[in-house]
Amino acid sequence: MKITRRKTRTVNLGGVKVGSGYPVSIQSMTKTDTMDVAATIAQIKRLENAGCEIVRTAVKDAACCKALARIIKKINIPLEADIHFDYRLALKAMEAGVDGIRLNPGNICKEDEVKKVVKAAARRHIPIRVGVNSGSVKIPRGGISNEELPSLMAEAALDYIKIIEKLGFYDIMVSLKASDVLQTIDAYRLMAKRCDYPFHLGVTAAGPELSGTVKSALGIGILLAEGIGDTIRVSLTGDPVDEVIVGKHIIQGLGLRRFGPEVISCPTCGRTEVDIIGIANRVEEALGRIRDEKGKLSGMRVAVMGCVVNGPGEAREADLGIAAGKGSGFLFIKGKPARKIKESEFVSAIISEINKTLERKA
Ligand code: SF4
Incomplete structure (x- = not known):
């Protein structure tokens, strides 16, 4: 629409x-x-x-x-x-x-x-x-x-x-x-x-x-x-x-303007085995601190998903995504599985990929 x-x-x-x-x-x-x-x-x-x-x-x-x-x-x-x-x-x-x-x-x-x-x-x-x-x-x-x-x-x-x-x-x-x-x-x-x-x-x-x-x-x-x-x-x-x-x-x-990457995160449920709530909040906070005056990250979607049920699908559709498992997860970049990362590295991995995108577009 x-x-x-x-x-x-x-x-x-x-x-x-x-x-x-x-x-x-x-x-x-x-x-x-x-x-x-x-x-x-x-x-x-x-x-x-x-x-x-x-x-x-x-x-x-x-x-x-x-x-x-x-x-x-x-x-x-x-x-x-x-x-x-x-x-x-x-x-x-x-x-x-x-x-x-x-x-x-x-x-x-x-x-x-x-x-x-x-x-x-x-x-x-x-x-x-x-x-x-x-x-x-x-x-x-x-x-x-x-x-x-x-x-x-x-x-x-x-x-x-x-x-x-x-x-x-x-x-x-x-x-x-x-x-x-x-x-x-x-x-x-x-x-x-x-x-x-x-x-x-x-x-x-x-x-x-x-x-x-x-x-x-x-x-x-x-x-x-x-x-x-x-x-x-x-x-x-x-x-x-x-x-x-x-x-x-x-x-x-409503898609009227883009101010920076959009965070897509699952609500978590009994299958979640990592702290998705904390991770999603930290990702959103860290993305909010990135200065993107020229709108290079506009329209970007970052998915933080709690398990392998919907996780890989959403993570694949996003520009950057993590589908978590127990204590670790898979990082997807532009729909492709990139590498396995530890839970403690989820936020830093996303921010480092965002910075690489900014450098590439500079
Ligand atoms: S993605 Fe997995 S953990 Fe998250 S709500 Fe859906 S089923 Fe639960």
Whole structure:
């Protein structure tokens, strides 16, 4: 199955092009106090190293904007300012040099205020994300049903976009995040029929690492599989670096981009006679540390299999594979059995073969 992206406009966020003509980009959000410049820079550096392509930072007050000016000088990826309640913070953040602004229609809604932000963004060629959250959407008196919430979110975004478009401004991205997976999917699907702006996808407040990963993979993954979505943020209650790693796995799992070798490992069972869980984790960790800026390892598959039942088959189909036995295993290279190796050498043998591949392709 080939994913056909929904056709959108292109928005340039500090050099990262967002839209259907460009790869789905990965973003995250800092979790430090923005005023703590050193800690925020350090966290953004870790995100850059993990492959984050756009970072967002909370802007709580004017002092944060001053901090942003210092942070921006030290980082290498575009920074989007997350603005709520006070439109003047958006103006100050733009003066500080941010590459994008996120506005929440639920709490910056006076037309004259929105227009001031739009005019400043137009002058500086800075895109605006209309970021609707289910928690801050205005619910009509008398309430609404769960099924009605997605269309209310889409309408809130469309009304806001109308205000922005009146000024001839079209550098717009849209997000419609709910903490409920199906509501999120529904909101984006509805919006996809109503505009051609690029979408920032995410399930908001998805939860801690495990449940948050599953909810994000479902919400973001289902939409991406339908061709909807141009940049993603996995939202986890945890280290933002994990958000980037999970985001990469979602995008790579759908074949939309390749970030490096894919690890295929068996779940283990009563036949397993080596520590496949530990070995697979160590292989994935070691592969994650290899710097492959030119994508030479993209599309490569590395199989770590526990026994001779499915092991040789999977190992043969992968670029590199190990089919384990008791205390040892067979290394397969490009489908051919290469040599017998000891269990203690599994990880080093794979990494050494990967390095040889890198040297060959250099
Ligand atoms: S490959 Fe072998 S050890 Fe792994 S799950 Fe399958 S049967 Fe079990």
